[in-house]
Amino acid sequence: MLYAVLCYNDESVTSSWSKEEDDRVxxxxxxxxxxxxxSGKLGPVARLVPTTAAxxxxxxxxxxxxxxxxFAETKEQLLGFYLIDCxxxxxxxxxxxxxxxxxxxxGSYEVRPLALYKPGELPS
Amino acid sequence: xxxxxxxxxALVSARPxxxxxxxxxxxxxxxxxxxxxxxxxxxxxNWPRTGPPRDPAAWLIFVGRNSGIDRVRRQSRETALxxxxxxxxxxxxxxxxxxRLDGAHYRxxxxxxxxxxxxxxxPATQQIALALRIVSGLSVRQIARAFLVGEAAMxxxxxRAKARVAAAGIPFETPDAADxxxxxxxxxxxxxxxxxxxxxxxxxPEGVSADLCDEAIRLSRLLLRLFPAEPEIMGLAALLLxxxxxxxxxxxxxxxxxxLEDQDRQLWNRPMITEALAMIDKAMRHxxxxxxxxxxxxxxxxxxxSRPEETDWEEIDLLYQALERLQPSPVxxxxxxxxxxxxxxxxxxxxxxxxxGERLSGYxxxxxxxxxxxxxxxxxxxxxxxxxxxxxxxxxxxxAAYIRTQLDHLAAAPMPEPSFSSDCPGA
Numbered sequence: 001m002l003y004a005v006l007c008y009n010d011e012s013v014t015s016s017w018s019k020e021e022d023d024r025v026x027x028x029x030x031x032x033x034x035x036x037x038x039s040g041k042l043g044p045v046a047r048l049v050p051t052t053a054a055x056x057x058x059x060x061x062x063x064x065x066x067x068x069x070x071f072a073e074t075k076e077q078l079l080g081f082y083l084i085d086c087x088x089x090x091x092x093x094x095x096x097x098x099x100x101x102x103x104x105x106x107g108s109y110e111v112r113p114l115a116l117y118k119p120g121e122l123p124s
Numbered sequence: 125x126x127x128x129x130x131x132x133x134a135l136v137s138a139r140p141x142x143x144x145x146x147x148x149x150x151x152x153x154x155x156x157x158x159x160x161x162x163x164x165x166x167x168x169x170n171w172p173r174t175g176p177p178r179d180p181a182a183w184l185i186f187v188g189r190n191s192g193i194d195r196v197r198r199q200s201r202e203t204a205l206x207x208x209x210x211x212x213x214x215x216x217x218x219x220x221x222x223x224r225l226d227g228a229h230y231r232x233x234x235x236x237x238x239x240x241x242x243x244x245x246x247p248a249t250q251q252i253a254l255a256l257r258i259v260s261g262l263s264v265r266q267i268a269r270a271f272l273v274g275e276a277a278m279x280x281x282x283x284r285a286k287a288r289v290a291a292a293g294i295p296f297e298t299p300d301a302a303d304x305x306x307x308x309x310x311x312x313x314x315x316x317x318x319x320x321x322x323x324x325x326x327x328x329p330e331g332v333s334a335d336l337c338d339e340a341i342r343l344s345r346l347l348l349r350l351f352p353a354e355p356e357i358m359g360l361a362a363l364l365l366x367x368x369x370x371x372x373x374x375x376x377x378x379x380x381x382x383x384l385e386d387q388d389r390q391l392w393n394r395p396m397i398t399e400a401l402a403m404i405d406k407a408m409r410h411x412x413x414x415x416x417x418x419x420x421x422x423x424x425x426x427x428x429x430s431r432p433e434e435t436d437w438e439e440i441d442l443l444y445q446a447l448e449r450l451q452p453s454p455v456x457x458x459x460x461x462x463x464x465x466x467x468x469x470x471x472x473x474x475x476x477x478x479x480x481g482e483r484l485s486g487y488x489x490x491x492x493x494x495x496x497x498x499x500x501x502x503x504x505x506x507x508x509x510x511x512x513x514x515x516x517x518x519x520x521x522x523x524a525a526y527i528r529t530q531l532d533h534l535a536a537a538p539m540p541e542p543s544f545s546s547d548c549p550g551a
Binding site: 104 | 134136137179342345348349352353358361399402403409
């Protein structure tokens with residue numbers, strides 16, 4: 001089954017990382033990614049620009065409006081996501097645990113199965 | 125990252141909110157600082173054992189507030205009780221704290237904290253030092269290093285700034301829309317000053333100046349999270365990101381300045397550029413242009429050009445004209461002259477900047493640009509004079525090194541045409 005692993009953290013913390021800290025976390029995470037990529041289980045990997053760059057389109061009462069900022073003001077923000085092919089929830093959680101061990105900051109990984117997946121044709 | 129580095133990061137990122145709330149409670153920068161300090165000490169003691177609290181800022185406010193109250197009570201046994209109104213909210217029940225935190229309060233708390241450091245009555249250097257101390261939590265030693273002054277001198281500068289802030293009165297009433305806009309503008313200026321301090325001292329002590337740029341960017345993102353629909357704050361954040369994205373390309377191995385058109389664009393920081401371009405796109409939709417947005421848009425045109433030849437100088441010229449209308453200044457005209465020199469040649473640009481000579485006679489970049497234009501016109505002797513004036517005004521080694529290279533080029537170049545020699549009497 002395909003799972004999305006959604007990465008949440010307080011971006012005011014992650015955007016306070018120094019370049020060295022950021023590079024180190026990215027390097028450690030890429031080791032985990034390689035492991036799953038080599039076994040052919042890893043799908044797209046995405047990191048998002050901070051929510052200060054976000055705009056949200058809201059649709060209500062037949063009208064759309066564009067709001068600056070993320071969909072919701074929350075303590076932790078969606079910072080990136082993975083798609084991964086796993087046999088079970090446990091395996092997907094193992095992947096999330098591997099990521100979490102490679103990433104010293106606090107934060108959460110939400111694991112959610114996909115209902116539909118179209119890989120698209122975007123080159124990386 | 126070490127095992128306790130997450131605590132430092134949590135304390136740093138919670139600091140503006142916690143300090144802002146403590147300032148509201150205690151109505152004194154010193155009391156708020158002491159209370160926050162005490163809370164940090166307890167966090168360092170407790171968090172390794174208990175793990176991070178769900179809301180670090182709320183934890184720090186709660187603990188800081190209690191320790192601050194204790195301190196005031198202890199002092200009040202020795203001295204007369206301060207008037208009740210000086211200790212606002214001290215009688216509140218603890219349960220109310222959570223409600224207060226959830227409210228829109230925290231936005232104005234942080235804005236107030238930033239605003240007291242941005243008091244236009246304070247000279248720029250005091251604004252920067254105070255913000256770095258109070259909002260960012262840098263040590264006096266770190267700030268002193270950034271400014272290349274002694275620790276005692278910096279301590280004194282900060283104390284003086286705090287006294288001025290206290291004398292001016294910290295505004296505690298909830299701001300109305302007009303007040304808020306005024307405070308935002310002052311804070312944006314202060315953040316820009318912090319960035320500039322780091323940017324212009326980039327060749328100072330290793331790392332310190334880049335830290336100031338990072339800190340300014342962090343503050344601009346913080347401000348944007350608080351006021352997500354303010355196009356000028358988007359412009360400010362985008363401008364700082366774009367300027368800083370070139371940090372690694374700005375100096376060569378010898379430490380000399382590398383001009384924009386000569387920079388290795390591969391060294392530009394792409395994620396920062398991506399973020400900035402997204403912010404500018406958002407800002408433009410508001411159709412309320414302002415100086416930061418325009419400057420960011422100019423920087424964005426450079427960032428979008430993968431080679432210098434692809435730079436849209438026509439658009440840059442137009443944007444500088446818009447900036448001249450909004451914020452007339454000889455420095456803006458000087459910058460526009462660069463675009464004009466690309467579009468119409470050095471002669472037109474030179475004609476444009478000659479009238480600025482009087483007002484910009486003490487400005488390094490005026491003489492540097494003038495020298496460059498004269499050089500392109502083959503007026504080697506005049507160019508040398510201008511470069512010599514520039515080098516005398518250079519504020520750091522990197523600027524001086526750049527001009528020296530220009531002078532070397534002149535010396536290596538063939539003698540100017542005879543028809544030009546009369547331009548340089550006394551040479």
